[in-house]
Amino acid sequence: MFTGIVQGTAELVSVEERNEFRTHVLDMDDVMRKGLEIGASVAHNGCCLTVTRIEGERVSFDLMRETLRLTNLGGLKVGDRVNIERAARFGDEIGGHAMSGHVICMAELVEIDEAPDNRRLWFELPAEYARFLFEKGYVGVDGISLTIGDVRGARFSVNLIPETLARTTLSDRAPGDRVNIEIDPQTQAIVETVERVLASRNDPVR
Structure with missing residues (x-):
């Protein structure tokens, strides 16, 4: 489980390409690596990946075909940075909302509204996921727990404070970029x- 409170970013220093399979090697600092072991879960842009190798500051993760299809990780290149969050532990403060690290889809950044001390980003989801969007609801954007501002069909906005911009990669995002989306699990469960229930009541067989 993750909380959506990104702990920092890490640089992608190596990419090993195979047939529909990738290995990413990240440069993770001492704080990020403290207590880290092979088999541990670490969220990359909100996608839960497993540690496969640790060599000093370099930590490796494997990306399968489904991960490459559903997330923006397959488009990364050496030198890019990703948002990082270690798995939550019992007793940790939950400052965001409970997240699984399972990306449901990607959304396109379609508009940026600038203000002196904050920034509003507008994203567009694939139409079939619009039913999970609610004003003041939660959404995970590249692993960041954010509150939805406005909803207009399949588009939604989030408002970012300077701390979020400084700590994450969202400060570098531009219109046309695609971000990983995790819908709030509770919202998804309630909607579905x-x-x-409504479908069963309208079923003529019943």
Whole structure:
């Protein structure tokens, strides 16, 4: 489990390409690596990956075909940075919202509204996921727990304070970029449960 409170960013220093398979090697500092072991879970732009090798400051992670299909990680190149969060532990403060690290889709950044001390980003989801968007609801954007501002069909906005911009890669995002999206699991469960109940009531067989 993750909380959506990104702990920092890490640089991608090596990419090993194979057939529909990738290995990413990140340069992780001492704080990020403290207590890290092979088999541990680390979220990269909100996608849960498993540590496969640790060599000093360099930590390796394997990306399977499904990960490359659903997330923006397959488009990264050496020198890019990713948002990093270590798996939550019992007793940790939950400053964001509970997240699984399972990316449901990507969204396109379509508009940026600048203000002196904050920034509003507008994203567009694939239409089939618009039903999970609610004003003041939660969403995971590249692993960051954010509150939804406005909703307009399949588009939604989030408002970023300077600390979020300084700590994450969202400060570098430009229109046309694609980000990883994790829908709040509770919201998804409620919406899908209501849909099933309504469908069963309208089923002529019943």
